[in-house]
Amino acid sequence: MAIFILRRIAQGLLVILGVSLVVFVATRLIGDPVKVMLPLSATDTQRAAFEHQLGLDLSLPRQLVDYVGSLIRFDFGDSLWQRRPAMEVVFERLPNTLLLITCSLGCAIMLALPLGAIAALRPGGIADRVTVFGGLFGLSLPQFWLGLLLILVFAVIFKVLPTSGGGSLAHYVLPAVTLGIPSLARLMMLARSSMIDELNQQYIRTARAKGLDFRQVMIGHALRNILSAFITLAGWEFISGLAGYTVVVETVFAWPGLGLTALQAIQRSDLFLLQAIVFTVAVLIVAINVGLDVAQKLIDPRINLA
Amino acid sequence: MDSIRVFWTAAVVSAALCAGCVGTSWASELTIAIGSEPSTLDSQLREDGGERAVSDNIYETLMARTADGALVPGLAAEAPSQQAPTIWRFKLRGGVKFQNDEDFNADSVVASVQRIIDPAFKSEQASYFSTIVKAEKVDNLTVDIVTSGPDPLLPSRMYWMKMVPAKYSSDPAFAAAPSGTGPYKLEAWNRGQNIILKKNPNYWGDKPAIDQVTYSFIAEPGTRLSSLVAGEVDLITNLLPEFVTAVPAYAAVPGLETSVIVLGADNPVTGDARVRMALNLAIDRKALSENLFGGFAKPAQGQLVNPKAFGFNSALSPYPYDPDRARALIKEAGAEGKTVTLVGEAGRWLKDRETIEAVAAYWQAIGINVDTKFFEFGEYLTQLFDKEHRPGAVFVQNSDELLDADRPMTSAYESGASYASNSDADMAAKVKAARMTTDVKERAAIYAEITKHAYDEAYLVPLLNLEDVYGFSKRLEWKPRPDAKLLVKEMSLVE
Numbered sequence: 001m002a003i004f005i006l007r008r009i010a011q012g013l014l015v016i017l018g019v020s021l022v023v024f025v026a027t028r029l030i031g032d033p034v035k036v037m038l039p040l041s042a043t044d045t046q047r048a049a050f051e052h053q054l055g056l057d058l059s060l061p062r063q064l065v066d067y068v069g070s071l072i073r074f075d076f077g078d079s080l081w082q083r084r085p086a087m088e089v090v091f092e093r094l095p096n097t098l099l100l101i102t103c104s105l106g107c108a109i110m111l112a113l114p115l116g117a118i119a120a121l122r123p124g125g126i127a128d129r130v131t132v133f134g135g136l137f138g139l140s141l142p143q144f145w146l147g148l149l150l151i152l153v154f155a156v157i158f159k160v161l162p163t164s165g166g167g168s169l170a171h172y173v174l175p176a177v178t179l180g181i182p183s184l185a186r187l188m189m190l191a192r193s194s195m196i197d198e199l200n201q202q203y204i205r206t207a208r209a210k211g212l213d214f215r216q217v218m219i220g221h222a223l224r225n226i227l228s229a230f231i232t233l234a235g236w237e238f239i240s241g242l243a244g245y246t247v248v249v250e251t252v253f254a255w256p257g258l259g260l261t262a263l264q265a266i267q268r269s270d271l272f273l274l275q276a277i278v279f280t281v282a283v284l285i286v287a288i289n290v291g292l293d294v295a296q297k298l299i300d301p302r303i304n305l306a
Numbered sequence: 307m308d309s310i311r312v313f314w315t316a317a318v319v320s321a322a323l324c325a326g327c328v329g330t331s332w333a334s335e336l337t338i339a340i341g342s343e344p345s346t347l348d349s350q351l352r353e354d355g356g357e358r359a360v361s362d363n364i365y366e367t368l369m370a371r372t373a374d375g376a377l378v379p380g381l382a383a384e385a386p387s388q389q390a391p392t393i394w395r396f397k398l399r400g401g402v403k404f405q406n407d408e409d410f411n412a413d414s415v416v417a418s419v420q421r422i423i424d425p426a427f428k429s430e431q432a433s434y435f436s437t438i439v440k441a442e443k444v445d446n447l448t449v450d451i452v453t454s455g456p457d458p459l460l461p462s463r464m465y466w467m468k469m470v471p472a473k474y475s476s477d478p479a480f481a482a483a484p485s486g487t488g489p490y491k492l493e494a495w496n497r498g499q500n501i502i503l504k505k506n507p508n509y510w511g512d513k514p515a516i517d518q519v520t521y522s523f524i525a526e527p528g529t530r531l532s533s534l535v536a537g538e539v540d541l542i543t544n545l546l547p548e549f550v551t552a553v554p555a556y557a558a559v560p561g562l563e564t565s566v567i568v569l570g571a572d573n574p575v576t577g578d579a580r581v582r583m584a585l586n587l588a589i590d591r592k593a594l595s596e597n598l599f600g601g602f603a604k605p606a607q608g609q610l611v612n613p614k615a616f617g618f619n620s621a622l623s624p625y626p627y628d629p630d631r632a633r634a635l636i637k638e639a640g641a642e643g644k645t646v647t648l649v650g651e652a653g654r655w656l657k658d659r660e661t662i663e664a665v666a667a668y669w670q671a672i673g674i675n676v677d678t679k680f681f682e683f684g685e686y687l688t689q690l691f692d693k694e695h696r697p698g699a700v701f702v703q704n705s706d707e708l709l710d711a712d713r714p715m716t717s718a719y720e721s722g723a724s725y726a727s728n729s730d731a732d733m734a735a736k737v738k739a740a741r742m743t744t745d746v747k748e749r750a751a752i753y754a755e756i757t758k759h760a761y762d763e764a765y766l767v768p769l770l771n772l773e774d775v776y777g778f779s780k781r782l783e784w785k786p787r788p789d790a791k792l793l794v795k796e797m798s799l800v801e
Contacts, residue, residue: 035687039353040704041713042433043723044691053428082345083352083481092497148528156536163533164524167499254524256343256498264342264525269684 012286076276086276097257104180116191138185147252365468365486417472514795547600571728582764584635606768617711617753651686
């Protein structure tokens with residue numbers, strides 16, 4: 001197990017390095033921050049001078065060397081847009097995004113398992129049909145539209161929740177619901193289908209036939225067996241949220257998270273902040289992946305990690 | 307069944323979560339929603355509308371503008387006088403203090419000027435002050451500002467330069483805990499959530515009516531609108547024209563921005579003055595204004611200079627809409643069916659894509675083949691500033707912050723300076739001459755000549771002078787300003 005984890009961490013470091021290099025190239029391709037930062041009416045001479053002040057007139061290989069050095073020192077320089085250390089901005093915004101994803105995904109998981117299980121009890125029955133229809137509906141809702149609709153209903157018409165921003169528990173509800181509905185739909189559909197498969201297995205019938213309580217069969221046997229697939233998908237949901245799915249929700253709800261910050265950094269061609277964000281997200285994704293593998297092993301000792 | 311029990315437990319927990327939210331209280335002080343959070347409150351560092359919206363209330367400038375846009379002394383005691391062609395002398399208002407108790411005096415002005423022009427400070431605003439060489443203290447309340455050449459714009463430039471305290475501004479804490487001489491001071495900055503300003507009790511000027519103002523940052527226009535309609539905020543910026551009927555109240559004012567298409571006077575098709583004139587006559591600007599902007603834009607008067615700005619030529623009127631003559635001119639020039647490349651971007655400015663597409667359609671209608679190309683903003687800027695390969699036509703929206711013809715002239719008229727697409731050396735010489743002419747009448751006369759000449763040559767296709775539209779709550783009383791500043795001291799609330 002220890003060897004496995006070490007190997008995965010080594011692989012993860014390679015992935016992080018690769019991602020960082022891609023980001024370095026990509027950010028240099030998406031545009032020149034100086035042009036975006038200075039007023040349009042600034043002259044060419046003024047632009048050149050500013051480029052020099054920021055050190056962006058250095059040759060690309062030279063910038064790359066500096067960048068690799070910064071990776072090792074974990075110092076990504078100052079954000080061009082925020083004019084303070086890029087990592088400071090990342091660590092200020094990251095908790096907001098993590099909390100939002102945890103909140104929405106936590107609720108989604110808590111609802112998805114029981115709903116999927118209920119649907120699986122009688123495939124084709126009323127509960128199943130309602131669940132499947134609801135799942136498809138949830139998957140088809142564009143988050144952008146859903147977010148604005150929720151704002152309209154709960155903040156503008158009924159005035160029970162704030163439209164946007166952060167600061168209190170109430171501020172979590174609408175963005176978490178908007179972010180969580182597609183996840184809930186996917187997780188629920190997975191729980192349902194794998195539960196149906198599982199309940200049709202011979203061993204379940206054997207267990208029932210020998211007189212085991214239905215509750216024990218569901219939770220002790222079937223649920224435990226579908227958990228592995230379920231956790232993989234939940235991990236994927238978390239990662240996809242982190243890797244950009246939150247952008248839309250954070251924009252609509254003015255949520256001060258990393259997704260919105262990444263979008264703003266792109267709009268402002270803030271190379272340094274963007275590098276810091278992508279690096280951090282890459283590290284988190286690698287860490288989550290390793291964590292998921294370990295969790296799999298703990299749930300199902302039959303899984304061969306090597 | 308256990309699963310059902312789990313389900314209901316979860317449902318009850320979520321219900322309890324929701325119940326916790328009902329108790330949200332609505333504050334009674336003024337709240338403003340702006341599009342983006344300031345990245346710093348050091349007002350000399352960045353070129354950022356969100357930052358200005360806040361710090362215009364914390365800091366002040368030597369020169370100010372009246373609600374009509376006229377330049378008047380602010381922290382200066384009187385209008386500046388010229389000691390020599392390159393020296394402007396400012397007498398300062400006495401008895402003014404910064405919010406950190408430093409005195410406002412000649413030292414603060416010298417420090418503010420030297421700070422912003424210092425290359426090591428990397429100010430994005432430096433291009434506004436590139437003519438300034440230094441500031442010198444004459445006595446405690448008198449300062450001379452020295453320019454590299456005669457600079458008629460200096461008073462306007464000093465309307466853009468915020469005054470910072472001499473000592474405290476070098477403290478690293480300054481950017482997050484600012485200190486100005488203005489009517490409001492920072493109370494709290496909850497990063498990502500809001501900024502709260504409180505009335506400055508020691509303010510030297512008239513006491514403002516509003517005690518406290520909270521800024522929230524909402525980028526998405528639909529959410530901003532919702533927050534106003536829900537009663538969470540009293541004022542929103544950049545209200546979309548189609549939403550004016552949805553808000554409790556609104557106000558519009560002619561703004562700083564003018565949309566324009568720069569034509570390539572050295573390009574194959576648009577090199578012909580008749581074609582350029584035809585491209586101007588082909589566009590129904592009134593229809594653009596009515597249909598795209600709900601009337602919250604006025605046809606530009608044949609020039610890029612803002613109607614409120616110095617150097618505006620009131621003798622010019624908008625190019626008329628005359629598709630028949632346009633078609634005839636195209637025929638005469640033999641340009642029928644020839645292709646003009648129209649370069650633009652989408653999403654940066656209000657209804658930019660729609661405007662560009664409408665213009666392309668108008669041009670198609672007079673027999674020109676238009677190749678419309680939309681680029682991502684960074685790539686668009688590369689094309690806009692490319693000196694070697696000028697596009698036949700490029701859309702741009704100019705914002706005239708200093709309300710003076712010089713900057714739009716430098717950008718779009720002066721050959722080789724920024725994104726002008728002509729090689730008219732004579733006109734470039736005139737733009738340069740005007741920049742050095744301190745005699746007000748003479749300078750206005752040069753601008754009148756340039757704008758008339760550029761109008762006749764049809765170097766540009768000036769489109770619309772845009773209006774700024776604000777959404778108000780019922781209780782807010784305020785007259786929006788032509789310089790787009792959100793001065794809370796001019797606002798009041800009726801309960």
